Amino acid sequence: MFLVLGGVLNRHEVAALREAASALEFCDGRATAGRHAKLVKHNEQAEASADLETIFAKVRANLAANGLFNSAARPRHFARMLLARYTPGMEYGLHVDDALIGGYRTDLSFTLFLSEEDSYEGGGLVVEDALESREIRLGAGDMVLYPSATLHRVDPVARGERLAVVGWIQSWIRDPRQREILFDLDQSVNEVFERDGKTTLFDRLAKTRSNLLRMWAES
DSSP: OOOOETTTTTTTHHHHHHHHHHHHOOEEEEGOOTTTTGGGOOOEEOOHHHHHHHHHHHHHHHHHHHHHHHHHEEEEEEEEEEEEEEEOEEEEEOOOOOSSTTEOOOOEEEEOOOOOOGGGEEOOEEEEEEEEEEEEOTTTTTTEEETTTTTEEEEOOSSSSSEEEEEEEEEEEHHHHHHHHHHHHHHHHHHHHHHHHOHHHHHHHHHHHHHHHHHHHHO
């Protein structure tokens, strides 16, 4: 399942994170790439520091408060986050994310855009599936969530700077089909409650959702 989350960060938060990022040191992005990804990765990433961890803590806090994100991802662990920067000529060729990062399985990947969409050219995130290639360019503060198992790339940046937080999540629900069922149930439960309140139908749907989560969640 692919999901775009608008406004994960508001404009003031985006500005604060961009300002914090401008003071960080950046290094060759190949430092964290897998053996084969190193061959096609050409970007920069922020070096580890207390200030970088402050940025990541803000992102985690906003995601923890985002109901749609939690419904879609059912996050158990954040395997890793990186702050990635692309300047003209930089790109990341076609690759699949590592299945294990930091001892955690990667079920879902995300890109949280920090650069304004019109401040750079190129740099689209292109995700491939069996039917098509989807190019994704979002506004600052918006995020796309997608399966880590997909082939994807970042097209070359032609102008400006593309700055984004990228991350990987291990979900409580390993099977993507089960995650989608629970996501759909969440939307249905919420819709019924908003329309009719706590009815017999609401209780039955909520019971079904809880029991499926109990069956499918990894201990």
